[in-house]
Amino acid sequence: MRWALDNLGLLGQLTIAHARLAIVPVAVALLLALPLGALAHRVPPLRGTLLGLAGLLYTIPSLALFVLLPPMLGIPYLSDLNVIIALTLYALALLVRTVTEALESVPPDAVASARAIGYNGTSIFLAVQLPLAGPVLLAGLRVATVSTVSMVTVGALIGVSSLGSLFTDGLQRRIVPEVLTGVVLTALLALLLDVLLQLAGRVLMPWLRAERAVATA
Amino acid sequence: MIEFEGVTKRYSSASGAAVDDFSLVVPRGTTTVLVGSSGCGKTTLLRMVNRMVDPTRGRVLLDGEDVAGRDPVALRRSVGYVMQNSGLLPHRTAAQNVAVVPRLAGRDRAAARSRSLELLELVGLDPELADRYPAQLSGGQQQRVGVARGLAAEGDVLLMDEPFGAVDPVVRGELQHELLRIQRELSRTILFITHDVEEAFLLGEEVVILSRGGHVEQRGTPADVLAAPANEFVAAFVGAHRRDRRLRVDERDGVRLVVDGRDRPLGVLTDEAP
Numbered sequence: 229m230r231w232a233l234d235n236l237g238l239l240g241q242l243t244i245a246h247a248r249l250a251i252v253p254v255a256v257a258l259l260l261a262l263p264l265g266a267l268a269h270r271v272p273p274l275r276g277t278l279l280g281l282a283g284l285l286y287t288i289p290s291l292a293l294f295v296l297l298p299p300m301l302g303i304p305y306l307s308d309l310n311v312i313i314a315l316t317l318y319a320l321a322l323l324v325r326t327v328t329e330a331l332e333s334v335p336p337d338a339v340a341s342a343r344a345i346g347y348n349g350t351s352i353f354l355a356v357q358l359p360l361a362g363p364v365l366l367a368g369l370r371v372a373t374v375s376t377v378s379m380v381t382v383g384a385l386i387g388v389s390s391l392g393s394l395f396t397d398g399l400q401r402r403i404v405p406e407v408l409t410g411v412v413l414t415a416l417l418a419l420l421l422d423v424l425l426q427l428a429g430r431v432l433m434p435w436l437r438a439e440r441a442v443a444t445a
Numbered sequence: 446m447i448e449f450e451g452v453t454k455r456y457s458s459a460s461g462a463a464v465d466d467f468s469l470v471v472p473r474g475t476t477t478v479l480v481g482s483s484g485c486g487k488t489t490l491l492r493m494v495n496r497m498v499d500p501t502r503g504r505v506l507l508d509g510e511d512v513a514g515r516d517p518v519a520l521r522r523s524v525g526y527v528m529q530n531s532g533l534l535p536h537r538t539a540a541q542n543v544a545v546v547p548r549l550a551g552r553d554r555a556a557a558r559s560r561s562l563e564l565l566e567l568v569g570l571d572p573e574l575a576d577r578y579p580a581q582l583s584g585g586q587q588q589r590v591g592v593a594r595g596l597a598a599e600g601d602v603l604l605m606d607e608p609f610g611a612v613d614p615v616v617r618g619e620l621q622h623e624l625l626r627i628q629r630e631l632s633r634t635i636l637f638i639t640h641d642v643e644e645a646f647l648l649g650e651e652v653v654i655l656s657r658g659g660h661v662e663q664r665g666t667p668a669d670v671l672a673a674p675a676n677e678f679v680a681a682f683v684g685a686h687r688r689d690r691r692l693r694v695d696e697r698d699g700v701r702l703v704v705d706g707r708d709r710p711l712g713v714l715t716d717e718a719p
């Protein structure tokens with residue numbers, strides 16, 4: 229506690245850096261996963277291939293990716309970009325499956341009736357399929373967010389600053405409170421982002437509360 | 446007016462025809478009911494009107510114009526469509542579900558909302574329910590919203606695919622009579638599908654009895670069909686031989702009682718016009 233209070237400025241900086249290194253990859257991955265998941269959903273022969281590749285991608289150890297990416301992409305090892313790209317790939321691997329399954333969870337009746345009353349392809353996707361895929365999408369997004377927050381810490385091993393730096397630094401200098409602070413703050417950050425996602429879900433999907441109230445009545 | 450001209454639909458080259466050489470005219474402002482058992486091609490026929498399905502051969506005309514030449518999305522926006530289980534969008538309130546149709550037709554938000562409330566009132570939905578989500582409505586209420594949404598289309602054609610198939614008999618009766626009332630008011634051109642003969646006879650000015658492959662066994666007014674079933678299939682289907690359809694008059698103390706084949710009294714015969 230003492231140690232944390234003496235280093236508030238540093239902790240603030242590292243928390244913000246950490247949040248950025250987690251949020252950017254998840255957001256970018258979601259934007260990429262939407263068209264890929266839609267493709268896997270629309271073209272059944274591609275489903276297996278796309279989801280298989282995604283699964284394979286996820287099995288590459290993160291440290292290996294941090295080391296392999298820079299020479300492949302011509303970026304420096306010690307850069308935020310290195311971590312952001314690697315974590316985007318992991319989040320993408322999770323979210324392509326999420327988006328595919330979320331679209332599959334949409335009741336076909338709702339899609340058919342939207343088509344029957346004159347929604348075109350794009351508006352069916354944006355105004356019907358996407359919102360109705362919302363609950364499954366949100367669940368997957370929460371998993372991806374929490375796991376990305378925890379993976380950011382690995383970046384500290386190659387020297388990219390985040391709350392993970394408190395682990396590496398604390399270990400080297402044998403400051404146990406520093407390591408503990410890092411653990412607690414990482415968990416709190418994950419929790420905070422998770423709560424924010426749940427709140428966003430409530431605001432964006434008001435019909436779910438109505439449905440749940442009926443289901444439990 | 447809806448016209449089918451020698452329409453055939455094959456879903457794949459290997460399978461038989463779901464609908465084979467079907468022709469029919471639905472005159473403007475009237476209700477025609479297609480009735481037949483499951484899989485005989487009713488939904489296929491209905492969906493060829495708004496191009497959810499395109500015919501393999503033959504033409505479908507709306508007011509004399511081949512629908513094949515119309516943009517499918519624009520066509521669907523102008524043709525009302527009501528389906529079983531209401532087909533409401535679960536993430537939109539009752540009022541929004543109806544308002545979607547004028548919105549897609551380019552009306553502004555306020556105009557769409559007021560049109561929606563007007564239609565919900567027309568179909569007899571309690572105004573307090575307008576801002577509920579479908580999950581918060583009973584099956585019968587959902588179906589009323591479905592009908593209101595079908596009526597929101599600006600064209601006069603209304604396609605109804607077993608709209609009352611999933612509600613209990615009492616509510617179904619209510620909905621059928623509401624539809625008759627609305628139709629007296631609006632005179633839409635309605636193509637209605639059911640596998641319930643009673644419903645067909647109640648709602649249809651003309652009924653078309655179908656067998657597999659969209660084959661027309663008989664068409665005519667309900668009275669025609671019941672009076673002179675074209676063949677055994679029709680007779681069996683409409684239950685012409687059923688005891689509750691064989692009515693006779695039983696005189697008692699000078700009163701002419703109508704009784705069915707099981708001697709159950711159904712009513713009294715009078716000479717007064719209704």
Ligand SMILES: Nc1ncnc2c1ncn2[C@@H]1O[C@H](COP(=O)(O)OP(=O)(O)OP(=O)(O)O)[C@@H](O)[C@H]1O
Nearest residue numbers: 456457463481482483484485486487488489490640
């Ligand atoms: N999209 C489709 N692809 C392939 N076959 C289809 C398709 N839709 C319908 N069929 C087939 O065409 C035939 C007619 O189906 P249709 O849905 O028109 O029947 P229906 O009279 O509406 O039946 P129900 O009363 O069960 O709704 C059936 O044999 C059905 O299996």
Ligand SMILES: [Mg+2]
Nearest residue numbers: 487488489606
């Ligand atoms: Mg059908």
